[in-house]
Amino acid sequence: MTSRQKEIVTTSAKLFKEKGYNAVTMRDLATSLNIKAASIYNHFSSKQEILKVIILHIAELFTVGMQKVLNTNTSSIAQLKILIELHIDIAKNHPNMLATLNTDWNHLETSLEYYLKLRNEYEQNFRNIIKQGILNKEIKPIDVEVILFSMLATLRNLYLWIPKKEQLNDQKLKLDLIKIFIDGIKN
Amino acid sequence: MTSRQKEIVTTSAKLFKEKGYNAVTMRDLATSLNIKAASIYNHFSSKQEILKVIILHIAELFTVGMQKVLNTNTSSIAQLKILIELHIDIAKNHPNMLATLNTDWNHLETSLEYYLKLRNEYEQNFRNIIKQGILNKEIKPIDVEVILFSMLATLRNLYLWIPKKEQLNDQKLKLDLIKIFIDGIKN
DNA sequence: GTCTATAAAAAGATAGAC
């Protein structure tokens, strides 16, 4: 990717987050870049191509992060803690691209299947870590699917809160999420 | 609302959930209703008007539910349990309209401010229940905002999982969510 | 209440000059 392409991707992600993929026109995009719509086609063949770059980049960050976790060979609880950290890092470093993935993945055309494959594999790995934790008796025997979705729903939506809470320190956020999910909120 | 209007709203919510508000055209909508696009305008003045009806209806269900909770005058933990139940009920009974609220609220034009007012009030009430619980020592002194967003992120996204898990009994789901958030997952 | 026909605007994308 050229630096101009990166610039277009960054600006697109920002606009896609604000208004959604379909509500952002090539003219909107061009205006933000201080060029004309036609000029964008010198860098990307279509609007869809820009969406694809954004979503697959983030999806692959999650895939790579999960592989690292699986290579650690530590306890299930320790692996879940690393995954919490992974989601915080991505939400902090790529909030606009992550938002685009979260809200506009269903507008992917040619790469939809590949994206769904990565997402399903990620979820399956996350699920297996929880299952293993229950087998080990590290984790209470609660329904695996309910644990999985409550954790993923929270982690996947972190980008909505992180920018609003500037004072929220990453390390503290991580520790608080661990407290909530691992230890519960009851005193 | 006439029965035809209800029919249009129901069908719209289904399509909006599948493809998103902006990706659904009046022709798509008409085709699903077995009529022509122009005929819809005999029942609603615009596509935007349909979105407004869907979103405000669900937002008001949450507002009414919260008012009932606030009138109970029980412990904070008990109030949180009723709120978990409220979200499950709405997700179960109105999955398509809830999905539309969740993903397309930002496409509201004239009623955006009113919607945001209801949402902010709901969040503020939810926050106050958690704060009170911490003051009472019912709840651990974790950051209020982190508890709030982890619970809301999970509850607001229930509609994504509930239809996939037909075997998932409502009462069991409620109990599992209570276990996770109130007691934690650690054994 | 639904239809056909059509207006009016907006959007993705291309051609070719500079």
Add this chain to the structure above:
DNA sequence: GTCTATCTTTTTATAGAC
């Protein structure tokens, strides 16, 4: 690499017949 000009298609919405 960006521009102007323009094509083509799509979309929301209206007018008026039935």
